Amino acid sequence: MSEVVTPTTPTVFDPTAEAAEKALCFRGIWAWLVLILLIGLCVISVMWLLRKIIQGPVYRKKNRIDGKVVIVTGCNTGIGKETVLELARRGAKIYMACRDPARCEAARIEIIDRTQNQQLFNRSLDLGSLESVRNFVARFKAEETRLDLLINNAGIMACPRSLTADGYEQQFGVNHLGHFLLTNLLLDRLKQSSPSRIVVVSSAAHIFGRINRDDLMSERKYSKFFGAYSQSKLSNILFTRKLSTLLKDSGVTVNCCHPGVVRTELNRHFAGPNWLKSTLKVVSLYLFKTPRAGAQTSLRLALDPSLDGSSGDYYSDCMRFPLMPWARDMDTANWLWRESEKLVGLPPIEPPQAATNGQNGNGTHAANGAAVTVDTVVVDRTSS
Secondary structure (H helix, E strand, C coil): CCCCCCCCCCCCCCHHHHHHHHHHHHHCHHHHHHHHHHHHHHHHHHHHHHHHHHHCCCCCCCCCCCCCEEEEECCCCHHHHHHHHHHHHCCCEEEEEECCHHHHHHHHHHHHHHHCCCCEEEEECCCCCHHHHHHHHHHHHHHCCCCCEEEECCCCCCCCCCECCCCCEHHHHHHHHHHHHHHHHCHHHHHHCCCEEEEEECCHHHHHCCCCCCCCCCCCCCCHHHHHHHHHHHHHHHHHHHHHHHCCCCCEEEEEEECCCECCHHHCCCCCCHHHHHHHHHHHHHHCECHHHHCHHHHHHHHCHHHCCCCCCEEECCEEECCCHHHCCHHHHHHHHHHHHHHHCCCCCCCHHHHHHCECCCCCECHHHHHHHHHHHHHHHHCC
16 A cells, blocks of 8 residues: 655745844844843842842841940930940830930930830030040949940041040040040949940951051141041050950950941041032942941840850951951050050059069960959049
8 A cells, every 4th residue: 555645835934034033032122121121130139239248237136135224425326326226125224425415315215216215314425525424424323333235336537636625636535535434434333233245336447547656646647537537446446455354254345346337427527529528428328338237236246145255356247357466466555555544544454564564475464463453443443
């Protein structure tokens, strides 16, 4: 039986149809819209990821600190205000130490309204005046017998050269000396309340800083940012490291942090043409941290139970970071401590021989000796 073969119709090549198909796939308006949409989604995703990286991690543990007594300096705006807001949500009793009582009161009322925590108090503190610091401490001690957390947050940056009420260079005086005196006068309350914590807000600008022993007040040469400001932030770190050795085994820990490049009023003294200021203002909306994001490292140092007993360290983005050699130099830290005592009018916390010879091989003081000297100076400095 023979097979019948049916002839097939040959395929006819139609160049017009092929051109139409290509136009539909690669040149049609819908194809272009899809392409634009995909590119837009990619750009948005990258920008969102970059924004998340810039903002940094968030402290998410839910531990509360009901009834704990807290002092936060410079907290009517910016990082300090966000810090108080979060601590108030967690039940703390907070003394808001600010230079401007009116702005502090406005911030206090707002935070009470948002948290329903009534235990917030407006107290005047001008870190540029040693008398104001002493008056603040005297009033606080008359009101409170304990202090669980001290956050040295206030600061100024890159301002034109001026002097504090006591005749010291403004940035060094406010950022370092004011907090140096405040902390020392409150050590007895902190020790009585142990375990307690001290948080010092510094800056990555300390990398550019050097302690100028021959011109500490920048009288011969003044540089707003890379000079005076960076020196004051390096002083914060050296102060933290020295204090941690003195408070060893006392139950009081002290750590410092870099909050990040934050969109706050700290850059109010920036000098430049108006177009540059406007550009930076727009750029800062995206590339700078929000005050809430900037407060997260301070909050972790203040709250995280896993940091119990951790002291003398430097943190950024909620993580511990290594320090440059000049920020770990204990010889400079010892010199700065002794010089700061003289400038603020405190008696020496250590006898002269202890400041140079009372160190063990790794540059820290023996635990027993440190405890004795700290206990001794608490009594003296309370009345100074």
